[in-house]
Amino acid sequence: MILRAxxxxxxxxxxxxxxxxxxxxxxRAAALLGPNGAGKSSFxxxxxxxxxxxxxxxxxxxxxxxxxxxxxxxxxxxxPERDAILPAANAVAALTxxxxxxxxxxxxxxxxxxxxxxxxxxxxxxxxxLSTLSQGTRQRFRLAAAIVHDPDLVLLDExxxxxxxxxxxxxxxxxxxxxxxxxxxxxxxxLLPDVEATCEEVVVIDRGRVRLTxxxxxxxxxxGTRTFAVRVAGDEAGFxxxxxxxxxxxxxxxxxxxxxxxxxxxxxxxxFRAAAAGGAVVSRLTxxxxxxxxxxxxxxxxPSPPSSAG
Amino acid sequence: MPVYDLTYRRANLxxxxxxxxxxxxxxxxxYGFRSRWTKGIFIASxxxxxxxxxxIYIRNGFAGGGRGRDVNAGFDLGLDWYHVFFxxxxxxxxxxxxxxxxxxxxxxxxxxxxxxxxxRPLTRLEYLAGKAAALVSILFAVxxxxxxxxxxxxxxxxxxxSRLRETWxxxxxxxxxxxxxxxxxxxxxxxxxxxxxxxxxxxxxxxILFFLSLPVSAILALITGQRAVRAxxxxxxxxxxxxxxxxxxxxxxxxxxxxxxxVLLGAAAASAAVAWARTRPSEVVK
Numbered sequence: 198m199i200l201r202a203x204x205x206x207x208x209x210x211x212x213x214x215x216x217x218x219x220x221x222x223x224x225r226a227a228a229l230l231g232p233n234g235a236g237k238s239s240f241x242x243x244x245x246x247x248x249x250x251x252x253x254x255x256x257x258x259x260x261x262x263x264x265x266x267x268x269x270x271x272x273x274x275x276x277p278e279r280d281a282i283l284p285a286a287n288a289v290a291a292l293t294x295x296x297x298x299x300x301x302x303x304x305x306x307x308x309x310x311x312x313x314x315x316x317x318x319x320x321x322x323x324x325x326x327l328s329t330l331s332q333g334t335r336q337r338f339r340l341a342a343a344i345v346h347d348p349d350l351v352l353l354d355e356x357x358x359x360x361x362x363x364x365x366x367x368x369x370x371x372x373x374x375x376x377x378x379x380x381x382x383x384x385x386x387x388l389l390p391d392v393e394a395t396c397e398e399v400v401v402i403d404r405g406r407v408r409l410t411x412x413x414x415x416x417x418x419x420x421g422t423r424t425f426a427v428r429v430a431g432d433e434a435g436f437x438x439x440x441x442x443x444x445x446x447x448x449x450x451x452x453x454x455x456x457x458x459x460x461x462x463x464x465x466x467x468x469f470r471a472a473a474a475g476g477a478v479v480s481r482l483t484x485x486x487x488x489x490x491x492x493x494x495x496x497x498x499x500p501s502p503p504s505s506a507g
Numbered sequence: 508m509p510v511y512d513l514t515y516r517r518a519n520l521x522x523x524x525x526x527x528x529x530x531x532x533x534x535x536x537x538y539g540f541r542s543r544w545t546k547g548i549f550i551a552s553x554x555x556x557x558x559x560x561x562x563i564y565i566r567n568g569f570a571g572g573g574r575g576r577d578v579n580a581g582f583d584l585g586l587d588w589y590h591v592f593f594x595x596x597x598x599x600x601x602x603x604x605x606x607x608x609x610x611x612x613x614x615x616x617x618x619x620x621x622x623x624x625x626x627r628p629l630t631r632l633e634y635l636a637g638k639a640a641a642l643v644s645i646l647f648a649v650x651x652x653x654x655x656x657x658x659x660x661x662x663x664x665x666x667x668x669s670r671l672r673e674t675w676x677x678x679x680x681x682x683x684x685x686x687x688x689x690x691x692x693x694x695x696x697x698x699x700x701x702x703x704x705x706x707x708x709x710x711x712x713x714x715i716l717f718f719l720s721l722p723v724s725a726i727l728a729l730i731t732g733q734r735a736v737r738a739x740x741x742x743x744x745x746x747x748x749x750x751x752x753x754x755x756x757x758x759x760x761x762x763x764x765x766x767x768x769x770v771l772l773g774a775a776a777a778s779a780a781v782a783w784a785r786t787r788p789s790e791v792v793k
Contacts, residue, residue, distance in 0.1 A: 245626050247788045267628040271522070275626035281619035284610070285541050286534075297530035298627045300522035309520070316515035328618075342623060347518055379517055 198223050198256070199350060199381045200244070205253035207239050207405075214239035215405045218253065222383065224412075226376040227398035229385040230493060236405040237385040238278060241352045245270055258349055271300055274343035278354035278385075280335060282327040288314055288338055289323045292345045299346035306345075313341040317371060333364040340371060350381040357391055369394045389489050401493055413489060425468055428454040428481040435475030443471050456485060527629040531637025539607035539645050548606055549649065552599035556653035559592060560660045567664050584661060586677065586753040589654055593684060593749055596650045597742060600692055601717050603649055608642045608696035609713060610706025612786065617705055625788030635697070635782055642693040643686070651685015654678075684749045691745060691771050698778035701785035717741055725760075738762035738770040745771065 198221055205218035215236045229237050242248040244255055246266030255262040257269045283291040292310035297303060314323045317337040322330060327338060336356065343351045356372060357365040372395045376382045384396055392399055392413070399416065401409040409416070429436045437455075440447055445467060446458040459467045465482060472479045540546055563584060615621060624634065655678045662671045696713050703709035724740035737760070738744045747767035750757050757763060 247622075247625060267630070270626060271628045273626075275623075277619070277622045277626070279619055279622070281623045283620050283623065284614035284618045285538055290537070294530060294534045295623065295627065297533075298527045298624065298629050300527075300628060301520055302523060305520045309518075312513050312515040315513045339623070344515070346627075347520060378515075 199227075199258060200383060201256040202240070202243075203254050205240070205243060205255060206251045207236070207243050207248055208251045209239075209248075213405055215243070215250075218402075218405065218407060220400055220407055220410065222398060222400065222410075224381075224396075224398040225379075226373070226382040226384065226396040227400065228392040228396040229383060229400050229402060230387065230389070230392055231402040232387055235387075235402045237387075237402065238354055239405075240402075241275065241354055241383075241385060244352065245273065245275055271346075272349045274346065274348035274351040274380075276339045276343040276351065276353045276356055278358060280332070281339065282330075282335060284328065285326070287324045287326055288319055288330075288341075291327055291338075292341060295342050296345045301346055309345050309347065310341075313345040314338075316344070316374075317341045318367070333360050336360060336364075336368065337371075340368070344375060344380065348380060350383065351375060352383050352385070354385045355387075356384065357386070357388060365391075389493060393489050399489070416489075422458050422460060423464060424456055424458045424485040425465060426450065426453045426455070426481075426483050426485050427457050427468055427479060429472055429477040430480045431472075431477035432475055433477060436472050436477040437475070439475035440468070440471035443467055445471060454481065526633045527627070528633045528637050528640075531629070531634055532641050535611060535638050535641030536644070538611065539641060545603070545606045548599070548602055549645070552596065552603065552649040553653055555592060555595045555599075556657050559588075559657045563657070563661050564664055567666065586680070587755055589658075589677070589681065590746075590749055590753050590755060592654055592657065593650060593688070594746065596653065597688070597745070599649050600646055600688060601714065603645060604642070604692050604696045605710035605713055607645055608693060609700050609703070609709035611638045611642060612697055612700040612782065613703045613706045613709050616701070616785075621786065621788055631783065631786055631788065635779075635786060639693050639697055642696065643689045646689035646692055647685050650688045651682050654681040654685065680752050680754075684752045687748055687752070687771070688745055691775055694775045694778035694782070695741075698781040698785075701782045734759075735762055735766040738766040743767070 200220065200222040202218050202220040205215050205220075206213070207215040207218075218236070218240065220240075229240065231237050239248060243250050244257055244262055246262055246269065250263070258272055260268050260272070262269045283294065286294065289307070289310050292313055293303070293306045296306035296309050301309060311323065314320055317340050319334065319337050319341065322334060327335065330338065336359070340353070340356060343353065353372060357368050360368055369391060372382060372384060376395065382395070384392065386392060397412060397414075399409075399411065399413050400407055437447060440457060443463075444460050445463075448456040448458075450456045457468050459465070465484075468482060469479055540549070566584070615624070625631075658674065658677050658681065662674070665671070695716070696709065699712045699716075700706065700709040703712060721740035721742050724737050724743060727739065728734060728736040738747065740762075743762050744767040747757055747762045747764055748771060750761070751764040751768075
């Protein structure tokens with residue numbers, strides 16, 4: 198297991214940021230998904246030991262973060278959400294410094310600084326003062342800072358924040374490349390397309406608690422309500438009447454036909470039953486796959502205890 | 508195959524076992540000498556040492572020096588002269604403390620660098636100790652070190668070894684006073700740097716403290732009639748400690764040693780506490 202939290206509670210004075218926070222992440226690239234203020238950044242800071250938890254424990258790469266925070270920080274890379282640079286330093290000098298703090302010897306640190314800058318596409322700007330770089334370039338620098346010491350896990354807090362569309366796309370490609378290199382990635386974001394583009398696993402959190410966790414594809418296929426795009430021939434009114442009596446939810450979708458949502462476990466047979474009873478024939482039926490957005494929104498609406506898949 | 512492959516890849520690189528004090532110290536020194544201005548100020552701060560060496564050379568060579576003659580016939584370069592030397596260097600200490608030390612914490616806080624730094628295996632103690640050690644080294648290099656070099660020159664150009672026999676303990680006094688000056692100044696400057704929004708503000712605060720504390724303490728001493736109150740003046744208190752280390756008697760308008768030492772130790776402790784409290788890893792400065 199890459200990351201495990203049990204009964205975690207983080208408070209800032211009277212404000213409870215995380216409460217009864219239980220989490221287990223094991224995949225190569227996972228996302229911590231939640232609306233603004235859900236507690237994503239607080240969790241990352243607790244993982245790094247920057248914020249001491251009021252209760253509970255965190256285990257990172259098999260190391261207890263509460264007992265050995267320095268060991269955790271040695272093996273973890275962190276890209277903060279907010280703008281953070283080193284004053285009066287160019288990109289290479291700053292990365293060399295950060296790599297040395299992470300324990301690398303000076304020659305190795307310098308070489309890794311160049312490699313990391315090349316990786317994120319800042320080869321041309323390596324000798325420019327950080328304070329003179331643009332927002333997008335600084336974002337890349339922070340990504341390079343997160344990987345310069347060859348971590349086993351990188352925590353990326355809203356890496357695409359404030360980037361223009363091409364910059365955002367390039368950043369997501371870099372995140373995917375990092376995962377492909379064998380570095381575990383935990384991406385914190387509220388942007389669903391970012392998660393779908395880079396991660397296999399997702400943890401949905403809201404108001405300091407985990408709402409849902411699991412493999413993205415399995416979550417989309419998870420048992421529960423299913424939606425079908427249906428076209429019927431014959432008595433459509435009869436079909437609608439019978440479908441309503443069987444508890445199916447209908448929605449007109451123009452050229453797609455009628456979207457029929459079946460209750461838990463009913464499946465497509467309920468659609469056929471409604472058609473037969475109403476004097477209609479199903480001429481076309483395709484399942485409408487749930488998007489991650491649907492899963493996300495459902496999990497935020499759902500007041501039931503956290504569930505998991507995969 | 509490329510001559511030098513810069514492709515980023517996983518690498519099982521050897522890691523340092525000890526803490527992160529050394530990189531912070533190293534980086535802080537680099538930050539200190541980042542501009543030509545600070546380098547120029549540092550070089551200029553050695554001019555008084557050059558003048559003192561010239562004076563010693565002239566005294567020994569032309570003003571009655573030579574084997575068997577009294578080298579002090581022209582003037583006696585005693586500890587009081589060295590104390591004056593330190594007082595001259597205090598001006599350079601002020602300038603360098605403002606140019607180098609004022610931004611050490613303030614600029615890191617302003618740039619949110621603490622979030623990047625403390626996400627690594629770096630403790631607050633290592634961070635602050637590295638910064639303080641770098642500043643103490645720089646400030647000692649313009650106070651205690653030039654004094655030792657002047658003394659060394661004095662001994663080397665003396666006509667015989669009697670000068671060394673008479674003054675062998677002086678470098679110890681110079682190093683001690685240089686460290687007191689550098690350490691006290693560094694801690695105060697770091698504390699101001701930790702509370703200021705930028706290095707410029709911290710520099711202004713320190714300059715105000717440096718120049719205004721002396722007249723204010725003198726006025727307070729006049730009002731209260733207590734000589735010890737003069738120890739509240741920054742320069743007065745460090746010079747009082749210096750005079751004690753040099754075995755010189757304080758003038759009537761100077762504070763006694765004990766209150767001066769108490770004020771310096773209190774200021775150092777308070778400064779260290781302020782710097783510690785203001786360097787919170789989780790704090791994000793907007």
